[in-house]
Amino acid sequence: MHLYTGSSVLYDAGSGGYATLWTFSQFRQQFGRDWGDDVCISAMNGDWDANGRQVTSVRVTRSGNRIDVMFDGKNTAHIRVNWAVMWRG
Incomplete structure (x- = not known):
């Protein structure tokens, strides 16, 4: 089991209720897969x-x-998000 935890500060940038946590290439860089x-x-x-x-x-x-x-509404400020990523293998 692989388990990673962390925190990121994200910004909605007017998207209307969501912010990008990672692009697929950022995910690959961060987690090696x-x-x-x-x-x-x-x-x-x-x-x-x-x-x-x-x-x-x-x-x-x-x-x-x-x-x-995803947020419960449009977010107009930076927001700290705590995250966990896990997979078996």
Whole structure:
């Protein structure tokens, strides 16, 4: 089992409720492997008091080659996101 945890500061940049956590190439650089369906990514807001947005989910956008964090509404400020990435093998 591989388990990695960390924290990233993200910005919505007017996207309307999501921010890119990693592009596929950034994921490969960070974890030494390509993203695949066997990877589980979890995320949560790391600074609740500083920013009233809540992380609702993580989505993979294959056409955009990226992994996004979804918020419960448009986020107009930077937001700290705590994340965990895991896979078997």
